[in-house]
Amino acid sequence: MKTFVKILKWTGLVLLIVIAGLVLFIQFSWNRDYEAPFPEIAAATDSASIARGAYLANGISHCNTCHIPNDKIDALVAGEKVPMSGGLEFEIPGFGTFRTPNITPDAETGIGKLSDAEIARAIRYGVSHKGKAMVPFMSFQGMSDTDLACVIGYLRSLEPVSHKVEDHEFGFIGKALLAFGLMKPVGPKDTPEKFVEPDTTEAYGRYLVYQMGNCQPCHTEVDMATMQPKGPELAGKGAFPADKLTKGYSFLSPNLTPDPETGVLADWTETHFIERFKQGRVHEGSPMPWESFQNLEELELKAIYRFLMAQKPVKNAVEKTVFEPGESLPRS
Ligand code: HEC
Numbered sequence: 458m459k460t461f462v463k464i465l466k467w468t469g470l471v472l473l474i475v476i477a478g479l480v481l482f483i484q485f486s487w488n489r490d491y492e493a494p495f496p497e498i499a500a501a502t503d504s505a506s507i508a509r510g511a512y513l514a515n516g517i518s519h520c521n522t523c524h525i526p527n528d529k530i531d532a533l534v535a536g537e538k539v540p541m542s543g544g545l546e547f548e549i550p551g552f553g554t555f556r557t558p559n560i561t562p563d564a565e566t567g568i569g570k571l572s573d574a575e576i577a578r579a580i581r582y583g584v585s586h587k588g589k590a591m592v593p594f595m596s597f598q599g600m601s602d603t604d605l606a607c608v609i610g611y612l613r614s615l616e617p618v619s620h621k622v623e624d625h626e627f628g629f630i631g632k633a634l635l636a637f638g639l640m641k642p643v644g645p646k647d648t649p650e651k652f653v654e655p656d657t658t659e660a661y662g663r664y665l666v667y668q669m670g671n672c673q674p675c676h677t678e679v680d681m682a683t684m685q686p687k688g689p690e691l692a693g694k695g696a697f698p699a700d701k702l703t704k705g706y707s708f709l710s711p712n713l714t715p716d717p718e719t720g721v722l723a724d725w726t727e728t729h730f731i732e733r734f735k736q737g738r739v740h741e742g743s744p745m746p747w748e749s750f751q752n753l754e755e756l757e758l759k760a761i762y763r764f765l766m767a768q769k770p771v772k773n774a775v776e777k778t779v780f781e782p783g784e785s786l787p788r789s
C-alpha cells in the first residue's frame with residue numbers, strides 16, 4: 458500500500474512537471490517570427506486596374522465585409538459603402554479574439570507605411586508586416602500577380618481613415634496551436650499565375666472558388682480542434698456556431714458538389730444560380746458575404762457555376778443550414 462502511494466505521488470509530480478514545462482514552452486514560443494519571400498509586386502496605378510481592384514475587393518474577395526468596424530455590419534448589410542477601417546471582431550472561445558486591421562492608407566493606424574511588397578507578402582504567404590503568423594482568415598495565396606497589384610492599387614487609392622484597432626488576444630488553445638506550429642503561415646500550393654483571363658471557363662471558375670472567393674474553406678468541413686479541413690472539398694458542413702456576428706443564429710454550409718441527392722445546386726440552372734447571387738442575403742446573420750457577392754457580374758457567376766457543376770459529385774447530406782438562436786448545431 459505504502460509503495461503504491463509513493464508511486465502515485467511520483468507519477469503526479471512527474472505529470473505536474475511535464476504540464477508546467479508545456480505551459481512554459483507555449484508561453485515562450487507562441488509569438489515566434491516567420492520568414493517568407495517578398496513578392497515583386499507593385500501597386501497598379503492606372504484607372505482600369507484600380508477599377509478591377511475595387512471590383513475584386515468589394516466583390517469576390519470581399520475584403521469589404523471583413524475589414525470594417527463591428528458596429529458597421531448593419532450599415533453594410535443595408536447597402537451602405539463602409540470604409541475598410543477595420544475592427545471586426547471574431548471571438549472564438551479558447552482560441553482568442555481576433556480583429557481585422559485598418560487597411561485604408563492612413564499612415565498611423567492603417568497600411569500607409571507598409572510597402573507594396575509587405576502587403577503582397579501578407580496576402581500571399583500569411584506572414585504579417587511584423588513577421589508574425591497571421592490568423593488564417595484570408596485564403597488568397599493563389600491570387601494572380603496582376604489581381605494582387607490591382608487590389609493593392611485600389612487600397613492605396615482609398616481615403617485614409619484614422620481608426621486604431623487593438624491587437625489580437627490569443628487564448629491558450631490559440632497560443633498552443635502557434636507554439637506547436639499547427640497554426641503557421643501557409644504559402645501558395647503552386648506558383649501563382651501572372652495573369653488569369655476573366656472568361657466563363659471552368660479554369661477561371663476554379664481560380665475564383667479556390668483563390669479569390671474563400672468558397673472552399675467555408676464549404677468544407679473543418680476539424681474544430683485543430684482548424685484543419687477534414688471533409689471532402691466543397692462538400693459542405695463548414696460549421697458556424699452562434700456568436701454576435703451571426704446574430705445568435707448558427708449555420709452549416711451546404712454541399713456545393715453536383716450530387717443529385719445532397720448537393721444544393723443539383724436542380725439549379727445557371728440562370729437560377731445567377732439570380733440567387735443577385736438576390737443577395739436571405740438569412741440574417743449568415744457568414745456568407747452575400748453583400749459583396751451581390752456585386753458579381755454574370756461572367757464571374759457563370760464561370761463559378763460551370764466549375765462547380767464540373768466537380769465530382771460527393772454524397773454528403775446537409776439536412777439543414779440555418780439554426781435558430783438557442784438551437785445547437787448537430788455533432789458530426
Ligand atoms: C474573412 C475575413 C477577411 C477577409 C475576407 C479579408 N481579410 Fe484581410 N485580414 C483579416 C484578418 C483577421 C487579418 C489579421 C490577420 C493577423 O494579423 O493575424 C487581416 C489582415 C490583413 C492585412 C494586414 C497585413 C499585415 O501585415 O498586418 C491586410 C493588408 C489585409 N488583411 C488585406 C486584405 C485584402 C486586400 C482583402 C481582400 C482581397 C482581405 N484582407 C480580405 C480578415 C480578412
Ligand code: HEC
Nearest residue numbers: 670671672675708709710711721740743744745746761778
Ligand atoms: C464565410 C463563409 C462562406 C463563404 C466565404 C462562402 N459561403 Fe456559401 N454559404 C455559407 C453558409 C454558412 C451558407 C448557408 C447559409 C446561407 O444560405 O446564407 C452558404 C450558402 C451557399 C449557397 C446556397 C444558397 C441557398 O440559397 O441555398 C450557395 C450556392 C453558396 N453558399 C455558394 C458559395 C460560393 C460559390 C462561394 C464563393 C464564391 C461561397 N458560397 C462562399 C458560407 C460561406
